[in-house]
Amino acid sequence: MPDHTCAGCGAITSPHDVVSVAAPDGAYRLLCSRCFNIEMARLADVHAFEHPEFTPIRLPGADGVVHEFHFRSLLFGDQLSLEALELASGDEDREGFRFQILGDPQTDPFELLGQMVKKIRRALAISHVVERAGQLELAGTMVRGRIEWDENQHGRLPCVVIDGRRIAWDDFGEMLMMYEGWQFRLELIDPSEEA
Ligand SMILES: [Zn+2]
Known part of the structure; x- marks a missing residue:
């Protein structure tokens, strides 16, 4: 302790x-x-x-x-x-x-x-990830979350926290594959400025 x-x-x-x-x-x-x-x-x-x-x-x-x-x-x-x-x-x-x-x-x-x-x-009020058949999927085309330290990756790769759930970078990548071929826009926002 x-x-x-x-x-x-x-x-x-x-x-x-x-x-x-x-x-x-x-x-x-x-x-x-x-x-x-x-x-x-x-x-x-x-x-x-x-x-x-x-x-x-x-x-x-x-x-x-x-x-x-x-x-x-x-x-x-x-x-x-x-x-x-x-x-x-x-x-x-x-x-x-x-x-x-x-x-x-x-x-x-x-x-x-x-x-x-x-x-x-x-x-x-908004869920960004949903569980379907035991698999975590993106609920829509917009996702908000937080970048966090992943002990297993020793700081080399992040993990993300979406809807308060911790998701490994690999798993997040897997979730994005349902949108293969789509474009994306990534914006980084200071925690105090996130609306
Ligand atoms: Zn004190």
Whole structure:
């Protein structure tokens, strides 16, 4: 069991809520998001910053499966990043949905949360892959997903996460073969800009 003790307050936090911060001497220390934000608010002169903490929420996907999202808010100078993470099957697998939005740290954090919930709902409403006869297939001609590290490929090839499901690069290639001869357009989008 890896140690996720915050070097600031000593709290044992969940792995998705710690940030690895480099000190001037080059050493790294783990901080919980609250301690990270307090330090960042001081460094970036963000006055009266209050660390927002949101309880996890559960939302159903298009297939009826319920997804549980945990939130992490991190202050990056003049921007507050809010992330929603679906901790599907262990954090190390980088499976599940992930969303991010950026906002002004002085705005009401619940406004940011509201935007986030809308974003999650929009994404959950559409299935990009479907299972037919035990095989995963593309549901249509448009697919959205996330590029992730594949431990089995040692970073040489990615895997993709579509509808929160982790799909190996080979399997994704196989899925594209139903469109052999078609053209494609590939656009890479920063997580915070994905609508
Ligand atoms: Zn802490």
